Amino acid sequence: MRHRCRVHKLGKPADQRKALLRSLSTQLIRHGRVTTTKARAKAVRSQVEKMITLAKDGSLASRRQALGYIYDKQLVHALFDQVSERYGDRNGGYTRIIRTIRRRGDNAEMAIIELT
Numbered sequence: 001m002r003h004r005c006r007v008h009k010l011g012k013p014a015d016q017r018k019a020l021l022r023s024l025s026t027q028l029i030r031h032g033r034v035t036t037t038k039a040r041a042k043a044v045r046s047q048v049e050k051m052i053t054l055a056k057d058g059s060l061a062s063r064r065q066a067l068g069y070i071y072d073k074q075l076v077h078a079l080f081d082q083v084s085e086r087y088g089d090r091n092g093g094y095t096r097i098i099r100t101i102r103r104r105g106d107n108a109e110m111a112i113i114e115l116t
Contacts, residue, residue, distance in 0.1 A: 008039060008040075008042060008043035010039060010040060010043060020040070021043060021044055021047050022047075022069060022070070022071060023071065024036065024040060024044040024047075025044055025047045025048050025051060025069070025070065026070050026071045026072055026075065028044065028048055028095075028113060028114075028115065029048065029051065029070065029075060029079055029115075030072065030075055032114060032115050033112055033113065033114035033115070034112070034113055034114075035100070035110065035111075035112050036110070036111065036113065037103075037108050037109060037110060037111065038097070038099060038108075038109040038110065038111040039109075041097045041111040041112075041113040042097065044113060045095050045097065045113060047069075048094065048095055048113075048115075049092060049094050049095060051066055051069065051070060051079070052079075052083055052087060052094045053092075054066045055079045055080045055083040056083055056084065056087060056088070058080060058084070063076065063080060066079070066080070093116070094115060094116060095113055095114065095115055095116065096113070096114050096115075096116045097111050097112070097113050098111060098112045098113075098114070099111050100112055
């Protein structure tokens with residue numbers, strides 16, 4: 001049972017899981033879409049939506065929190081500049097997960113996560 005367990009463990013220790021989510025979030029913000037497993041896509045969705053919400057706030061404290069999470073400094077500045085016209089009127093739901101065919105090697109459920 002996983003009742004009341006809010007963290008997606010992804011079969012990794014905490015440090016590796018955090019690094020994986022940070023790198024996936026950075027790549028998703030940079031490229032707009034990432035192909036990964038369904039479980040990882042669901043886990044990274046919440047992190048990316050938090051970063052976009054911070055960018056919508058636009059304060060200095062929000063910018064520093066985003067700089068502490070996203071690996072690329074110029075990417076954070078670009079995110080804070082562009083997010084107001086792209087997501088200004090929306091209250092969440094910034095990402096979309098599209099399921100694709102299963103991976104050939106281990107039959108894992110694959111998905112494409114993209115910014116809408």
